[in-house]
Amino acid sequence: MLASLWIGKTGLSAQETALSTISNNLANISTTGFKKDRPNFEDLLYQIKRQPGGLTSENTRLPSGLQIGSGVRVGINEKIFTQGDLETTDNSLDVAINGDGFLRVLLPDGTIGYTRDGNLSLDADGNIVNQSGYPMDPQINVADATQITISGDGQVEVVINGDTANPQVAGQLQLTTFVNPAGLQDMGGDIYKETVASGAPNDGVPGEDGRGTLIQGMLESSNVNAAEELVNLITTQRAYEMNSKAISTADQMLSFVTQQL
Structure with missing residues (x-):
């Protein structure tokens, strides 16, 4: 009993x-x-x-x-x-990942974190950061830009002083995929970290080798x-x-x- x-x-x-x-x-x-x-x-x-x-x-x-x-x-x-719905924000620093992959951010302890949250902004030095203030990896600076364009393959172009005839490449956003994303450790704050179960990170250009593409002016909602x-x-x-x-x-x-x- x-x-x-x-x-x-x-x-x-x-x-x-x-x-x-x-x-x-x-x-x-x-x-x-x-x-x-x-x-x-x-x-x-x-x-x-x-x-x-x-x-x-x-x-x-x-x-x-x-x-x-x-x-x-x-x-x-x-x-x-699974993919969440994509919502239009018309904010030039918002990017949605359409497909597989994670954005890379540099954490305060020097390690790399991974996120699906493309709600980006600028810090006081003009660096692109996530909503927690963590800079992108590699770091991208768009100080003095009057216009920012992010292409589907992650290339960041800026217009300085309104010179639309000569846009400049400010950097490249990368996406990272994992063999087993379910094995990532959820750190909170929309940040994941690599573990033995997730497999090694596979970094590269959006749209290549099975990675998703980036859509500027949109955000991925919760699934x-x-x-x-x-x-x-x-x-x-x-x-x-x-x-x-x-x-x-x-x-x-x-x-x-x-x-x-």
Whole structure:
């Protein structure tokens, strides 16, 4: 009887984790470039009471056996990197990634971070930075520019002092792809970092080798689907209630046994 109480408890814990994941998805429904998480459940170890295929006589074996599970847990929270909708902003420093890839930013500790958030701006020195103030890698300076143009392949051209006849190349935005982007570590602030699971970064020009292209004046919205998450929320709530009911039933049966002693 105690085993059923523990199994029900693991169910409650797993559904609580799923609820936290769904809540985080819904909270970030308006976050630029946000990618939703999906909890994946896995069953826990089994107690083998009778081994499948075990002998029942000299010439016969068990066709199945007796195996009792010990509950469930959330194995991983998988990051889903499907494309979000593209929204027009008409801001010359906004860029949306249409396809695979991440923009590179230089973090304060000197390492490289990766982001899908193309909400860019300028710092006091005229460097292009993300909304947290981290500069692009490689760094691009557009000080004194009166017009900025970002092409689909990431080339940044500027017009100085209104001289539209002689635009100057200020730099090149690069995109990075990974063999397994779901293996990236989410650092918050729309920043990801490379891990062993993600594989090595593959840097290059947008539009080449399977990388996406850049679209100036647009931003990629979150890929969270509100209707889908609300359905998941209801399903999680019902699963939580059923596990709670299993614990309550086991408690009543245990209480009945103790009353008879």
